[in-house]
Amino acid sequence: MAEVTQDFKDKVLTILAEVCESDEIKKNPDLQLFDEGLLDSFATISLVVEFEQQLEISVPISDFNREEWATPNMIVNQLAERK
C-alpha cells in the first residue's frame, strides 16, 4: 500500500466534490459513487482530466473501472499508488 497523506486525501476529495457537485463525499468516504448516481461516464472523464491537471497523475480511462474506483476512499488509494 502506498502512503496516503491527509493533504493528498483532501485534495482528491475536493476535486471529487467539485466534479460530482456534492459535499456528501467529504462526509462519507465510503459512498458508492456510481450506484448513487453521483458519478457517470461523463463525470468520470472530467475527473480524470482534473486529476491530470491538478495532481499531475494520469489515469488511462480504460483503467478506470467501476469496481476498483467505486468509493472516494478507493479512488484516493488508487491515485496514491500511481503518484
Added chain:
Amino acid sequence: MKWLRFGPMLLAVVIVCTLIFMPADLERAAISSNNMKEAAASLDPHVFQGMLMQQKMLKNEQYLPIYGSSELYRLDKYHPTNYFKVQPDGFTPFLIGRGGMYSLVHFLNFASTANQLKGKKIVFILSPEWFTKTGLDPLHFKPNFSREQAYNLVFSNSISPKLKQKAARRLVQFSFIRNDGTLGRLLEDVAYPGRRQPALRLADELKGQMTYKILTLHDLVDMHFIRPGYKKSQYQKPDRQLSKDNWNQLTLSAKKTAIHDTGSNRFHIDTSLYKKSIQHHLNTFRGYRKNESYAQSPEYSDFQLVLDLLKEEHVHALFISVPFNGRWYDYAGVPKQRREVCYKKIADEVRKNGFQLADFTRFDSKPFFLQDTMHIGPMGWVYIDRSIKTFFDRS
C-alpha cells in the same frame, strides 16, 4: 451438504430424460379415450402424421379405420361417420387421410402401426387419380411425409426386412428425404446396407433414436390439442331421419340431393364449384389431360407395398375402388378405354393379393356417384356405407 445444491439440476435432468425416454406404452396410456373420440372424425393431420393415437385406436375394438384421401372431407349426412352415428352397427369410423396421401404415405403410416394392425378390419378408399405416369411427386409427398413414421420404419422390426428394404429404396428416391440429414442417411443404410462405416452408422443411430423419441413426445402433446382438419362448409350434422330408411330409400334421397346440387351442368359437378372455378374458362379444360395415361405408374408398385404389408399382418381389408367422373374426363381428353385400363389394373392387383374389393367403377359414366370431378358425393357414400356394413358384419 454442499452437494445438495446440485439437487434441483439433477432433478431437471431426470425429469427431462424421463419425458424423452418415456416408453411408448406410457405415452399411449397418456392419451385418453376422450381424446380418441375427438380425433375419430377430426381429420386433423397430426393424427395421421403421428402414430400414438392410431396405435391406441387400432387396439380398440370399437373403431373401424377408414383410410383414404381428400374425399373423406366431404362430411355430408351420408358420409360413413355421420351415417353410422344414426344407424349404429357396432363400430365408429376413424378417418385417416387427406389430399395427396398416396399409397406410399399410407404405407409409412401402416408400417408405424404394423403391430397393432394384426388381424384388424380396415377400409381403404382408392383414388384412380393417383395412378398417373409420375405417381407420387414431391409436391404432394412433402407435406404428408412424417419424419416420426420414417424414423419408426428405420428402427422397427415389425415388418419383414425384405419389405423394409424395398420401402426404404423407394423412399430414398425422393431427394428431400435423401437429403434429410441423419434420417436420410439412416434410410439409405436400410436401403443399401454395408455402404458406410459401422461407427458412423452408430453415431447416426444414436442421434436418430434421440430425435425419434422427441418426435413421439411432440406427437403425444399434439394428441391433446386435436383440431378439425376440415372446413365448416364441408360438414353436415348427422340426420336422425336417415335411421328409418332402407337402402333403396337412402339411395333415392341421396340421388335427389345430388340432382339438386349438381344438375346445373352436363358434367354433374357441384353447381357452386362449377360456377366459381370452371364455367368461365371451360375451354381451357378441353383436352387438358390428353397426354395422361394410367397404364404405367409407379403408384402400382407403391400400392403393392401397402398390400404386402397388410398381407404380412393378416389384415382384413376392404378396398373401395372409386371411378373417375367419366363425362369430365372425356372432355379433359382421357377416353374411357384408358380409364378402364386403370380400373382393371387396380381390381386385379387387389384381388390377386387376396383382398376384398368393392368396385364402383361401373359408375364411371353414370351421374351422381361423385359430386365433382373426383370426390364422392351423397349417393356414392350410400353405396359405400352399404358395402362397409356388409364387410363389417360378414367377416
Added chain:
Amino acid sequence: MISFIPYASFQFFTLIAFLLAPIIILGLMGMRNTLYNDCVAILMTFLIFAAQPEQLISILLFIIWQAVLIKGYLAIRTKNNNSACFYIAIVLAIIPLFLVKLSADVPALNFIGFLGISYVSFKSIQMIMDIRDGLLKEIPLIQYFRFIVFFPTISSGPIDRYRRFREDTSKIPTSVEYRTLLYQGLNKIFLGFLYKYIIGYLIHKYWMGSPMLLPDTLSSIWLYMYGYSMYLFFDFAGYSNFAIGVSYLMGVRTPENFNKPFISRNIKDFWNRWHMTLSFWFRDYIYMRFVYTAVKKKWLKNRYLISDIGLTLNFLVMGFWHGFMLQYIIYGIYHATAFILFDKFERFNKKHPFWPKDNKWMHALSVVITFHVICFSFLIFSGRLDFLWQR
C-alpha cells in the same frame, strides 16, 4: 458434416459435456491441465466452423492478421507513442469487420466472414487500445490465442477484457473455489435452458408467431412489440447464460451480459443492464475516449455538447455495427436521442428538483416509462416497422 453452432443443438451440448468432463474432474481436485484446455480450444474452433470450410479459413486468416497487427503495434509502441501508428492499427483491425458488414449488400464479398467476427474484432481492438494506453507491455502469443478463440464466447460474446481474462487463466482455482464455480456455472447453464429453450421458444412460437399479430394494425404491432422485446431478452440472455456458465466450468469468470434490464429506472440505467459487455465496450472505447480527447484538446468549450456528440457517435456506431440497414440506424439515433434528452432532464432536475427520486410510486412510473421507451426501440430494431419506409 454435423454442425456444431454453439448452444444451438443437442449434439453441441453432448459434445461439450464430454470434452469438459476431464476439466471438471481436474478442477474439483484443484488442478488444471493447460495442454488439454488448449487442445479442447483448438478442437472446438475446428468443429464450430468445420461445417463451412470457408468460415474456418476466414477465422484462421483473421486470427493471424490480428496477431500480426497486435504484435507489430506493440513493437512500435514500446519505441514511441505515435498517434498515427495507433490510428492505422485501429483501422487495419476494423477492416475485416467492416468488409463483412458491407458484404450483406455486396455479394462479391460474401466469401469472407465467420460466425462471431464482430465479437472477436472487439477483443482485438480493445487490446490495441490498451497497448496505446501503456496498460499492456507484453502479450505472449499463446495468451493472445487463448483469449481470442475462447470457444464458449466465440460466437456472440459476452465480450471479455484481456487483462481480466489473463488473470483468470493464469490462476488455478482451488478445489473449494472450483466447487463454487461449478455450481454457479451449471446453474447458469440450466437457467439458459429455461430462458432460451422454454420461455424464449414459447414466446416466439405462440406470441410472436400468432396469426393475430400479422396485420399492420396499431394493436397487433403493439402486442408484437412486447412479445419481440421479451423474446429478444430471453433468447439472448439464455445464450449469454450458456456462454458464461461454460466459461465458469473452464475456470474463467466471463462478465455478465444482463442485469434485469426491464426494471431500469431510466435509459442510462438500462444501458448499464442490457447487453452490458457490449455497451460497456462502446462506453469505454468509443464514448469515453472521444469525450476525453475532445475535453483535453479543448475542441469545444461546452462540455455537455461534447458529451452529446459522443453519445450520438456511440449509438450511431452501434447501429451500424448491427448492420448497414435503415432499421438499425434509426435504432441507434433513437437511443442517442433518448440518452441526450435524459441527460438534459437529469441536469435540469438537479438544479430545479421536481421529479422526486426516493418515492416508490415515482420509481414505478419511471420503470414503466423506460420500459416502453426501450420496447419501442426494439420494435424499430425488429424490422416490424420497415413497411413504413419501404415502398
